[in-house]
Amino acid sequence: MAEKNNLNQDDLAKMINVSRQTISSWETGRNSPDIETLVKLADIYQISLEQILFDKKQPMKIYSNGLKSILAIVSSILLVERITQLSTVNARLWMDFMLLIPIALLLIVFLVNKNIINPNIGAPVIIISMSLFGAIGIISSVINLFSMGLGFQITCFVCGSIVIVYLLYIRKNQIKILIMKLKKR
Structure with a gap:
């Protein structure tokens, strides 16, 4: 997720106050972010929560x-x-x-x-x-x-x-x- 918008895991982790390992666990599917974090991610990537939760195949639009x-x-x-x-x-x-x-x-x-x-x-x-x-x-x-x-x-x-x-x-x-x-x- 982070690399698609030219953010590395460290950058994204700093922005949402989690560890780089947490980001990695989300990307590998070992763990999932909570709803508050999903809201932050939607804001950072300028996409809706619905896109994050339900429509992962749709390409991300960087501008709302x-x-x-x-x-x-x-x-x-x-x-x-x-x-x-x-x-x-x-x-x-x-x-x-x-x-x-x-x-x-x-x-x-x-x-x-x-x-x-x-x-x-x-x-x-x-x-x-x-x-x-x-x-x-x-x-x-x-x-x-x-x-x-x-x-x-x-x-x-x-x-x-x-x-x-x-x-x-x-x-x-x-x-x-x-x-x-x-x-x-």
Whole structure:
């Protein structure tokens, strides 16, 4: 289980506070995790408990509908704002750039879930890109980049904040996984 998502037994054991031997016993079928641990595993691997318990043959999707929903919401907000606001050419180009990022990330999520892109490459790209998108959205609204106008400023700030909050509070386990992988290199 751990190797399918590029986690070794030690990494997974640290994340859920068990020993490496416990992980090994689950993988060999000598033992089974309790329900609390199954919930943690479902959160780490972004799959449902039903998939863990009943449908082991179905390939694991590393991204839940939550990530796709956040990216779709941010894309929609940016698109509506881009279409409805009048602003300078530079401000509209900036909004076009901001709109392309979540759309590109949705495409990457789709390709990862279809096993076209390796999750070991896709996961860090998505997490890092979302972090940068959030930071750029907030920073560009604060410094009034390109004199974009209040509507664009608020939109950039809100979209950047949505993504940052999602990363910090919802996806914290995947960020921990990425940090652990980067420390090993």
